[in-house]
Amino acid sequence: MRIGKILIHFIMVFIIAFTVTAAVTALYGRILHGACGLDLEKAIVFGSVFGVMFTWAEARRIERTEDEDDNPYD
Numbered sequence: 001m002r003i004g005k006i007l008i009h010f011i012m013v014f015i016i017a018f019t020v021t022a023a024v025t026a027l028y029g030r031i032l033h034g035a036c037g038l039d040l041e042k043a044i045v046f047g048s049v050f051g052v053m054f055t056w057a058e059a060r061r062i063e064r065t066e067d068e069d070d071n072p073y074d
Helices: 003-033 040-070
Strands: none
Touching: 003 040
């Protein structure tokens, strides 16, 4: 898998995880405490962890399918 595709996949997963985590913490604070507060530290950590984890899994899946396409007699 090329570095460009890996980087784009990581950025997309990071943005989605960051946005969802920030929205959940903001809504949690608004609903339960009456004040909207973002926990950006938690959002960055979750975005990074999910970005690395899902990008690694996707890269392994693509490598496995490329290996199966190369040698159909295995």
